[in-house]
Amino acid sequence: MKYFVLLCDGAADRKKNEPGFKTPLEAAVKPTFNMLSYRSFNGYISGATAKFRADVDAAHVEALGYDPDALDGLAAFDAASAGVMLEPEDTAYKCTFVSLSEKGEPYAEKELAGCPSDITKEETAKLISALNKGLSTKIKKFHTVSAGLGCLVWKRAPESAALAAPSDIHGAAGGYLPTGSAASRLVPMFEKSFDILKDHPVNVKRRERGLLPLNSLWLWSPSKAPGFEPFAEKWQIGSGTVITRSAALSGAAVLAGMKTLEAPMTDGAEDHALSAKAVTDEFASGADYVMLHTEAVAKAALSGDRDAKIKAIEAVDSLILAPVYEYLCGCGDQFKLLVHTVLPAPYEDKKFADEPAPFFMYNSQRAEVGYKPFSELNAGKGGFRLPDGCGYKFTSFMIRIPAPVEKEETQAEDGQQQ
Numbered sequence: 001m002k003y004f005v006l007l008c009d010g011a012a013d014r015k016k017n018e019p020g021f022k023t024p025l026e027a028a029v030k031p032t033f034n035m036l037s038y039r040s041f042n043g044y045i046s047g048a049t050a051k052f053r054a055d056v057d058a059a060h061v062e063a064l065g066y067d068p069d070a071l072d073g074l075a076a077f078d079a080a081s082a083g084v085m086l087e088p089e090d091t092a093y094k095c096t097f098v099s100l101s102e103k104g105e106p107y108a109e110k111e112l113a114g115c116p117s118d119i120t121k122e123e124t125a126k127l128i129s130a131l132n133k134g135l136s137t138k139i140k141k142f143h144t145v146s147a148g149l150g151c152l153v154w155k156r157a158p159e160s161a162a163l164a165a166p167s168d169i170h171g172a173a174g175g176y177l178p179t180g181s182a183a184s185r186l187v188p189m190f191e192k193s194f195d196i197l198k199d200h201p202v203n204v205k206r207r208e209r210g211l212l213p214l215n216s217l218w219l220w221s222p223s224k225a226p227g228f229e230p231f232a233e234k235w236q237i238g239s240g241t242v243i244t245r246s247a248a249l250s251g252a253a254v255l256a257g258m259k260t261l262e263a264p265m266t267d268g269a270e271d272h273a274l275s276a277k278a279v280t281d282e283f284a285s286g287a288d289y290v291m292l293h294t295e296a297v298a299k300a301a302l303s304g305d306r307d308a309k310i311k312a313i314e315a316v317d318s319l320i321l322a323p324v325y326e327y328l329c330g331c332g333d334q335f336k337l338l339v340h341t342v343l344p345a346p347y348e349d350k351k352f353a354d355e356p357a358p359f360f361m362y363n364s365q366r367a368e369v370g371y372k373p374f375s376e377l378n379a380g381k382g383g384f385r386l387p388d389g390c391g392y393k394f395t396s397f398m399i400r401i402p403a404p405v406e407k408e409e410t411q412a413e414d415g416q417q418q
Contacts (some may be wrong), residue, residue, distance in 0.1 A: 010298030010345025030317035040360035043384030057248035065395030073223030077251030086225040091157035095150035097214035108174025158182035230257035246325035274321035301345035317406035
């Protein structure tokens with residue numbers, strides 16, 4: 001049995017009660033999505049948990065079959081993605097760069113100007129290097145993870161309450177800084193980072209280009225090593241590969257003992273074709289399980305561009321899903337194919353929503369009565385929902401569900417069983 005999982009973040013949207021309105025998922029011309037949905041098990045999976053609401057990184061960990069609520073944070077995945085394996089005494093922190101006001105006020109009174117995403121990995125590495133020169137010691141060091149993201153690994157770090165994410169900050173930074181017994185060791189790092197970064201050459205050039213300076217670090221989501229049971233042992237399926245550009249998902253796969261590949265960029269047809277080829281190459285090389293994570297649809301949704309979101313869904317359909325499905329049909333093995341939209345990203349909101357996401361699962365051994373087209377509305381007709389905090393259980397359902405005896409069924413045009 002082969003298993004293919006396509007994570008298509010943000011494909012779902014929010015339905016409007018307006019005559020003739022179609023969500024991007026409904027409006028997109030996507031024959032492969034629709035055909036497979038019609039023959040598949042449909043439903044909704046919540047990507048939200050008690051600890052993590054509308055957090056796409058946590059939802060990715062769930063998609064691998066691990067419970068993020070069993071973790072104290074997500075930074076260990078960023079560290080693993082950067083090649084840093086935590087020791088038992090180590091704590092990892094996510095390190096994001098933010099832009100704070102520069103009016104000479106005390107750090108706690110500085111206002112958040114923004115959390116710029118227009119930063120390259122090269123610029124990130126230069127800022128991380130500056131932080132290491134000014135803040136690292138024998139027991140704590142910064143590491144570059146990806147564009148705009150680093151991590152701090154700290155041996156015997158002080159225990160702290162939950163740290164605010166950059167997206168939580170509204171107004172002055174002081175109301176979101178670490179509190180409690182750990183504050184005396186954590187807050188000075190925030191304050192010193194401003195002095196280190198405000199006049200860094202990277203920020204001098206950013207100001208010249210009319211961009212916000214990345215003048216402070218922001219530490220959050222601390223975590224210890226999660227101690228994952230290896231994926232292959234957990235599900236007894238042989239080798240598995242994850243193809244992604246997400247640091248958290250890549251790190252989670254590394255800690256689960258899986259092979260990881262960096263997904264191509266998502267800016268054109270050639271990139272999508274390379275993604276599909278990477279999947280089929282892995283199956284041809286003997287992989288039993290391949291997960292491909294594409295950010296193309298989410299990128300369009302988070303920019304607020306409805307037309308771009310529709311086009312991205314159509315590109316994923318024709319350039320990724322169609323060729324992978326064709327390969328699996330001809331590979332000689334039975335297979336299951338899961339399309340999971342992870343978290344909705346309404347294009348009007350420009351952010352991920354704390355709402356369930358539609359999916360369908362195709363089983364080459366079983367004739368299902370599904371619905372078409374694949375949409376938010378039709379996924380709900382399947383009647384299957386995994387509630388908050390249970391999304392990680394679907395991997396067990398997908399891999400261990402027995403293949404039932406095939407039954408003869410007839411289908412109406414709308415997918416309803418007769």
